[in-house]
Amino acid sequence: MSEETIKKGLADKGVSRRDFLKLGGLLAAAMGMQLPPLEQSGLPAALGTPARGSQIEQNILHALETKQRLPVIWLEFQDCTGCTEAVSRSVSPSLENLVLNTLTIEYHETLSAAAGYQIEQAKQDAMKKYAGQYILVVEGSIPTDNDGAYCVIGGRTAIDHLKEAAAGAAAIIAVGNCAAYGGLPKAKPNPTGAKGVWELITDKAVVNISGCPAIPEATTGTIAHFAIFGTLPELDNLNRPKTFYGKTVHDRCLRRPFYEAGKFALSFDDEGAREGYCLYKLGCKGPTPYNACATIKWDQGLSFPIQSGHPCLGCSEPNFWDGGGFYQGQSTPLDKPTVAVVGAAVGVGAALGIGTALVNQSKKKAKKGGSK
Amino acid sequence: MNQQTVLEFARGPFFYFALLFMLFGLAYRLFSVISLGWSKNRVPNKGSQAKGVFMTFLKGVLIWPFIPWVKNTFTRNPLIYIGGGLFHLSLFVVIILGTPHMLVTKSLVGVQWATLPLPIVDFMAATGIIAMLILLVNRMIHPVMKLISGPAEYLAWLFVFLPMITGYMMTHHIGGSYESLFTRHMITVDVLMIWIPLSRLSHFVFYFFSRAIHGQEFGKRGVAV
Numbered sequence: 001m002s003e004e005t006i007k008k009g010l011a012d013k014g015v016s017r018r019d020f021l022k023l024g025g026l027l028a029a030a031m032g033m034q035l036p037p038l039e040q041s042g043l044p045a046a047l048g049t050p051a052r053g054s055q056i057e058q059n060i061l062h063a064l065e066t067k068q069r070l071p072v073i074w075l076e077f078q079d080c081t082g083c084t085e086a087v088s089r090s091v092s093p094s095l096e097n098l099v100l101n102t103l104t105i106e107y108h109e110t111l112s113a114a115a116g117y118q119i120e121q122a123k124q125d126a127m128k129k130y131a132g133q134y135i136l137v138v139e140g141s142i143p144t145d146n147d148g149a150y151c152v153i154g155g156r157t158a159i160d161h162l163k164e165a166a167a168g169a170a171a172i173i174a175v176g177n178c179a180a181y182g183g184l185p186k187a188k189p190n191p192t193g194a195k196g197v198w199e200l201i202t203d204k205a206v207v208n209i210s211g212c213p214a215i216p217e218a219t220t221g222t223i224a225h226f227a228i229f230g231t232l233p234e235l236d237n238l239n240r241p242k243t244f245y246g247k248t249v250h251d252r253c254l255r256r257p258f259y260e261a262g263k264f265a266l267s268f269d270d271e272g273a274r275e276g277y278c279l280y281k282l283g284c285k286g287p288t289p290y291n292a293c294a295t296i297k298w299d300q301g302l303s304f305p306i307q308s309g310h311p312c313l314g315c316s317e318p319n320f321w322d323g324g325g326f327y328q329g330q331s332t333p334l335d336k337p338t339v340a341v342v343g344a345a346v347g348v349g350a351a352l353g354i355g356t357a358l359v360n361q362s363k364k365k366a367k368k369g370g371s372k
Numbered sequence: 373m374n375q376q377t378v379l380e381f382a383r384g385p386f387f388y389f390a391l392l393f394m395l396f397g398l399a400y401r402l403f404s405v406i407s408l409g410w411s412k413n414r415v416p417n418k419g420s421q422a423k424g425v426f427m428t429f430l431k432g433v434l435i436w437p438f439i440p441w442v443k444n445t446f447t448r449n450p451l452i453y454i455g456g457g458l459f460h461l462s463l464f465v466v467i468i469l470g471t472p473h474m475l476v477t478k479s480l481v482g483v484q485w486a487t488l489p490l491p492i493v494d495f496m497a498a499t500g501i502i503a504m505l506i507l508l509v510n511r512m513i514h515p516v517m518k519l520i521s522g523p524a525e526y527l528a529w530l531f532v533f534l535p536m537i538t539g540y541m542m543t544h545h546i547g548g549s550y551e552s553l554f555t556r557h558m559i560t561v562d563v564l565m566i567w568i569p570l571s572r573l574s575h576f577v578f579y580f581f582s583r584a585i586h587g588q589e590f591g592k593r594g595v596a597v
Contacts, residue, residue, distance in 0.1 A: 237374070237375070238374070248550055250550075259490070260489075260490050260491070261489050261490070261491075262471065262487065262488060262489025262490050262491075262492075262493075263489075264471070266484075280471065281471065281475065287550055288550055288551055288554065317376060318374070318376045319376060319380065322380075323380070324383070328475075328479050329471075329472065329475030329476070329478070329479065330472075331472035331473070331475050331476055332475055332476055332478075332479035332480075333383055333384070333387040333388065333391075333476065333479065333480070334380060334383045334384035334387070335384045335385060335387070335388040336388075336479065336480060337388060337391060337392055341392065342392070342395060345392040345393075345395045345396040345399070346395050346396065346399040347399075348396060348399075349395065349396040349397065349398070349399030349400035349403070350399045350400070350402075350403040351403075352400050352403075352404075353399060353400040353401065353402060353403025353404035353405075353406075353407065354403050354404070354407045356400075356404040357403065357404045357405070357406075357407030357408045357409075358407065360404075360408065361407075361408060361409065
């Protein structure tokens, strides 16, 4: 399957030349491409010179015409399948098709028709056949406590599956906060010892497409980037593609002017909420998380949480479940002392203070008495 | 250890410790002074001590600051009076009327109030920062100020200045990612909270006690008026 070029695969499925050109433009936009990494990609250098129309789009079209199809192995561990659900609804049918159909997904527990030993065998075969070529996509965190007993697939632990698949992968993409940073399973007290992929696979670069779920266009865009250019996109310090995670949600938020003007909703049904004021006081975490929610949005660009009236939870950041209450202001401290603890601190301080004063008093009296 | 971990430490355990240490330290210092007792009043008081307390707060907080020219402290040192006044006003606006700071109080004690728009708070923050810089230069070049300033004064200045400048940088996203700016702000705030009971910065609480004690003293009348 993967010997065909991507373009041929599309043409076989009845995608017209016109739709193919549209796809090129769409991909360029989805990946936020400005200067494609031509040198690493092995595409002709002449493509780097300015041409009529969109040069980037032409590069992508050329890549689609010449590059071979790419096998993908998609593993699921401690997850809710939310990221798969999101990808299966990604903005344009063509982009979704590109990743789900045109790129060959060789193994995906949720989407595969086969099950049990057959699908395990298919995965083994694919990993052998495409050793060193396939993209490994991981969804869900990996439990490490009790030798990984909390997630066992086909009699083998998640750690086993991950390490085996990672060994032959050309690129590893962790989709969703769970796979990237541990996500919900890692929330205190982290009963399964859940970890993100990059904590376990240290000898290869892991691209983190964080989010809960990850924005589908970020997932498909990153996979498409690798399929087309053969390289990973530029990453930030948490290994997220800068294209999608370069700005905070707050930076691009449509309610930002209200923040600047100091107009806030104080409850979910007050006048401010109806006017669409800033949700900062209702606990919006927008200023810290880096994500593309405010620009790409969800459901074909229809809306995103803040637009529909809910504060941002900061789901693209590590440990967002433990980053303070979802409905508490983000400036608030994470650990609050209880009244008893405050009372104890003040009480001990006061007692010591009174003690010191009494000692000083008695010293003074003794001195006075002595001088008399 | 990544930025997020440091930030969680600064917002979590470090803040928790700093807050308790500040409360403990302030309680200790307050009670070690109050419990020393007062000297015996040998003349029967004919005035009202309560009125004295009321009047001294009224004058000190609401009257003198708005007609400063009647005070020698202003006419003799206008720079310090205006600079110091603006600095304290800026602190009040930023800490009490700044939205993020109000939310801290709300999360700790559950009380919330209306806050000012960001541009106003931001302007006052900048005013406070400039006032602090001018006061520092004055402290360093004025012969008398130079003489009475030691490490304690400069450290107190530094520990107040750092949260202000990091907070300002954070608002304007200058000098790094939001998390790193937030982290720096939180760490400097935690350090300030620890430093408060160890230094004269504790006057932000003790001022009200000493003013009250002076006030009741002023209210005493040895003879009927």
